[in-house]
Amino acid sequence: MRAKRPVSGETGIALITTVIILLMLGALAAVLSGMVYSRFLSVTLEVDRLQAAYLAEAGLARGLYEISKDRDEWGGDGKGAIPPTGFGPGYFTVQLDPKSRTLVGVGVVRDVRRVIVNKY
Numbered sequence: 075m076r077a078k079r080p081v082s083g084e085t086g087i088a089l090i091t092t093v094i095i096l097l098m099l100g101a102l103a104a105v106l107s108g109m110v111y112s113r114f115l116s117v118t119l120e121v122d123r124l125q126a127a128y129l130a131e132a133g134l135a136r137g138l139y140e141i142s143k144d145r146d147e148w149g150g151d152g153k154g155a156i157p158p159t160g161f162g163p164g165y166f167t168v169q170l171d172p173k174s175r176t177l178v179g180v181g182v183v184r185d186v187r188r189v190i191v192n193k194y
Contacts, residue, residue, distance in 0.1 A: 122184050122185075125164060125181070125183045125186075126164060126181040126182060127181060127188040129161055129179075129181025130166055130180055130181035131181070131190060132181070133179035134179035136156055137168040137177045137179065138192070141170075141194060155169055164181060164183035165182055166181045166182070167180050174193070175193055176193050178190070178191050178192075179191075179192065
């Protein structure tokens with residue numbers, strides 16, 4: 075039995091087709107991994123934003139408690155201002171402006187900072 079000879083001009087076409095398909099699959103994988111990584115960063119940043127906002131709210135709640143009880147149980151000044159206090163993945167701080175009766179709660183997680191202003 076004789077081996078078939080390739081038709082002229084078709085030598086190596088399977089190899090070339092395979093290489094082209096693998097290049098296309100590699101490009102598709104690179105694009106998909108870039109999209110997944112971008113989404114991961116976006117979700118991580120949103121989680122940090124929410125945690126920082128919750129920390130700022132926790133600081134305001136603690137400051138309002140100090141004002142309502144007129145005492146300090148956590149290292150503040152007893153009038154609503156609280157120094158940086160670690161809590162969970164970040165920290166919060168509260169500043170008090172008695173003239174305008176305003177509390178400013180600041181929550182920080184990694185590089186994300188959220189500020190909430192509350193008039194009492």
